[in-house]
Amino acid sequence: MPAIIGITADQKVGHRPHYPDPLTQDLLPHNYVQAVVEAGGLPLVLPVGEEDLVASYADLLDGLILTGGYDLSPQLYGEEAQASLKATHWGRDRSEIAIAQAIIDQHKPVLGICRGLQLLNVMFEGGSLYQDLADHPTAHLKHVQESSLKTPIHAVDLEEGSYLAELLGTKIEINSLHHQAIKQVGQGFQMVGQASDGVIEACEKVNAEDYIVGVQWHPEHMFQHDAIQMKLFEDLVGRSQSSK
Numbered sequence: 348m349p350a351i352i353g354i355t356a357d358q359k360v361g362h363r364p365h366y367p368d369p370l371t372q373d374l375l376p377h378n379y380v381q382a383v384v385e386a387g388g389l390p391l392v393l394p395v396g397e398e399d400l401v402a403s404y405a406d407l408l409d410g411l412i413l414t415g416g417y418d419l420s421p422q423l424y425g426e427e428a429q430a431s432l433k434a435t436h437w438g439r440d441r442s443e444i445a446i447a448q449a450i451i452d453q454h455k456p457v458l459g460i461c462r463g464l465q466l467l468n469v470m471f472e473g474g475s476l477y478q479d480l481a482d483h484p485t486a487h488l489k490h491v492q493e494s495s496l497k498t499p500i501h502a503v504d505l506e507e508g509s510y511l512a513e514l515l516g517t518k519i520e521i522n523s524l525h526h527q528a529i530k531q532v533g534q535g536f537q538m539v540g541q542a543s544d545g546v547i548e549a550c551e552k553v554n555a556e557d558y559i560v561g562v563q564w565h566p567e568h569m570f571q572h573d574a575i576q577m578k579l580f581e582d583l584v585g586r587s588q589s590s591k
C-alpha cells in the first residue's frame with residue numbers, strides 16, 4: 348500500500364454554467380496530485396472546513412501537503428487586517444491548522460507549499476507574516492512572477508548543514524508567486540533558506556521524530572522538468588512510507 352498523502356483543497360464560491368445557484372467548490376490544482384502520484388504516493392484531497400473529521404483524516408493519512416492559496420487571516424498572528432491584505436478564508440485557515448496540528452502531533456510528515464509554509468510558521472509560537480510583501484523592508488526581487496511558473500525567477504540560498512540543503516543543494520533556482528512572506532519565524536521552526544533580498548523562502552523542523560518542511564515557492568509547477576524539485580515530493584512520500 349503506498350503512503351496516503353493528504354492534500355488540502357482550496358475553496359471558492361461562484362457560478363458555474365448550467366447551475367442556477369452559486370456553488371461552493373473545493374478545488375485543487377491537479378499538479379499537486381500528479382506530483383504525489385509520480386513520487387509513488389496515494390493522494391487524498393482534503394475538503395475545506397471539516398474540522399470534525401480532522402481526527403479521522405489524521406489517523407488515515409501517512410503524510411500531508413499544505414497547498415497554496417489565499418492570504419492568511421492576520422488574527423492568526425495577533426494583527427488586524429491592513430488595507431493591503433487580500434482575500435482570506437477563515438474556514439480554510441481553521442481546518443488546515445487543525446489537520447496540520449493533528450498530523451504534527453502524530454509525528455507524521457508535513458510539506459507546506461507557499462501559503463502552507465506561512466501557515467506552518469504562524470502555528471509556531473510567535474510566528475508572523477508581512478501581510479503584503481510591499482511592507483518587507485528589503486524585498487525587491489520579482490516574487491510575483493508573470494512568466495510561466497515552470498520557469499525559475501529567482502534563487503534561494505539554503506543554509507549549509509540544513510536538511511533542505513542536504514536534500515536540494517545550497518543554491519537552487521525557483522519560481523515565485525506570493526503576496527505575503529514570513530516576518531518573525533516561529534520558535535522551534537528554523538529558517539533555512541532566503542532569497543538574496545532577504546525574503547524567507549524555506550523553513551524546517553526535521554529530526555528523528557518530526558518532519559515539518561515548508562517552502563515559499565511552488566515545486567508542484569517544476570517537478571516534471573526539474574529533478575531537484577521532484578526530490579521534495581519523493582522525500583515526503585518516502586518519509587511518510589517509513590513513518591507508517
Ligand code: MN
Nearest residue numbers: 490523524563
Ligand atoms: Mn519568492
